[in-house]
Amino acid sequence: xxxxxxxxxxxxxxxxxxxxxxxxxxxxxxxxxxxxxxxxxxxxxxxxxxxxxxxxxxxxxxxxxxxxxxxxxxxxxxxxxxxxxxxxxxxxxxxxxxxxxxxxxxxxxxxxxxxxxxxxxxxxxxxxxxxxxxxxxxxxxxxxxxxxxxxxxxxxxxxxxxxxxxxxxxxxxxxxxxxxxxxxxxxxxxxxxxxxxxxxxxxxxxxxxxxxxxxxxxxxxxxxxxxxxxxxxxxxxxxxxxxxxxxxxxxxxxxxxxxxxxxxxxxxxxxxxxxxxxxxxxxxxxxxxxxxxxxxxxxxxxxxxxxxxxxxxxxxxxxxxxxxxxxxxxxxxxxxxxxxxxxxxxxxxxxxxxxxxxxxxxxxxxxxxxxxxxxxxx
Amino acid sequence: xxxxxxxxxxxxxxxxxxxxxxxxxxxxxxxxxxxxxxxxxxxxxxxxxxxxxxxxxxxxxxxxxxxxxxxxxxxxxxxxxxxxxxxxxxxxxxxxxxxxxxxxxxxxxxxxxxxxxx
Numbered sequence: 020x021x022x023x024x025x026x027x028x029x030x031x032x033x034x035x036x037x038x039x040x041x042x043x044x045x046x047x048x049x050x051x052x053x054x055x056x057x058x059x060x061x062x063x064x065x066x067x068x069x070x071x072x073x074x075x076x077x078x079x080x081x082x083x084x085x086x087x088x089x090x091x092x093x094x095x096x097x098x099x100x101x102x103x104x105x106x107x108x109x110x111x112x113x114x115x116x117x118x119x120x121x122x123x124x125x126x127x128x129x130x131x132x133x134x135x136x137x138x139x140x141x142x143x144x145x146x147x148x149x150x151x152x153x154x155x156x157x158x159x160x161x162x163x164x165x166x167x168x169x170x171x172x173x174x175x176x177x178x179x180x181x182x183x184x185x186x187x188x189x190x191x192x193x194x195x196x197x198x199x200x201x202x203x204x205x206x207x208x209x210x211x212x213x214x215x216x217x218x219x220x221x222x223x224x225x226x227x228x229x230x231x232x233x234x235x236x237x238x239x240x241x242x243x244x245x246x247x248x249x250x251x252x253x254x255x256x257x258x259x260x261x262x263x264x265x266x267x268x269x270x271x272x273x274x275x276x277x278x279x280x281x282x283x284x285x286x287x288x289x290x291x292x293x294x295x296x297x298x299x300x301x302x303x304x305x306x307x308x309x310x311x312x313x314x315x316x317x318x319x320x321x322x323x324x325x326x327x328x329x330x331x332x333x334x335x336x337x338x339x340x341x342x343x344x345x346x347x348x349x350x351x352x353x354x355x356x357x358x359x360x361x362x363x364x365x366x367x368x369x370x371x372x373x374x375x376x377x378x379x380x381x382x383x384x385x386x387x388x389x390x391x392x393x394x395x396x397x
Numbered sequence: 398x399x400x401x402x403x404x405x406x407x408x409x410x411x412x413x414x415x416x417x418x419x420x421x422x423x424x425x426x427x428x429x430x431x432x433x434x435x436x437x438x439x440x441x442x443x444x445x446x447x448x449x450x451x452x453x454x455x456x457x458x459x460x461x462x463x464x465x466x467x468x469x470x471x472x473x474x475x476x477x478x479x480x481x482x483x484x485x486x487x488x489x490x491x492x493x494x495x496x497x498x499x500x501x502x503x504x505x506x507x508x509x510x511x512x513x514x515x
Contacts, residue, residue, distance in 0.1 A: 237492055326476045
């Protein structure tokens, strides 16, 4: 029925990024062989949920999935945005999984986006909602995203049952993003963080804070880790605790590290859960571990941490036809995958120059010249 | 000595080229050693036993495959936790490695963008 040809892709890799780029460039995609050889083939429930989310915020998109779920036809619509939207993220992946693409999509909508997301707020796999608030949003501000960018954590939800809620507001960009010249890492001037505990004693937070502070003490006095103890309805459906730390540098870079601990051994489809009891990491170790991870990110010497490389590259590629220069530490697998998908959809190849003296990698690209086509012209 | 310098330079040049090719795919260059350089690779662990009965799901969990993009069903996750070893920062000399990355460190050294990291 459609005259447009579908871009043929394979496998479940970079699922979010592919659909994101497909939507922004209005390229229909046909993804085949999605976990075709797995014991449980096909799309996972979080991927279905992401497709539902796309349907919620866009208009005129069309999703077709075959019986086994190994084949997906996606015809993108126009990003509408809008207020008072609600999406249940399920409990397969944390809210962070959905926030990452949603942030970028929202920028290119017709109206500003304001959406309530329900699910798991903190888990070890995806960036926590606190990391988003403290580190991801400042990265977007670098690209000249105006006021109105906000993430409010209303209640916590740990794995396996979730129950957390966040409220995300994303403004639209009027004339596209602004290319960045972002190579100066600067020096770390302060470390901020948030610990949370839900349905466990507040003492867990004190232990995590104390342990994390112990690591930073010899390096920097300006360390503040706030606590966020939730009780009652605001604490979600499962007990858990966790910590998110962010280092801010003199040149305005935000490097993050976070994790969460809960009883949630979520049983994913396809993975047989043979260990019925998993031991929880004690809070002291969690604090020390994340503090060490953060120091590791600082040592890397990039303007963003390893988790945000993909987002950084994507934003650079979506800039107007202008040169962006950024510096990152070692390229992460997700960062590399993002570079490949950007080339696949936008045809942009980054110029990549390793800097052996500092162990960093410099990347240069010319933006795609992306403007917000969906917005209303008044 | 001088002859070594030019050699070093050439190695660096070669590396630059390879990194871009590694990412954007020139399959004939896959066997270069810089793959192992870039990520502390973790193959060779599933070498000897149980080759015959190999569960299908297990074969996906290989860092090397991640990097080469051979596996089309990679997990879609932005975090990479074993990006670097979590060093034990409590030991004093480990601190010194990144001392000048902080405002409490030496500002003049930091101006030359952290040359002490290698």
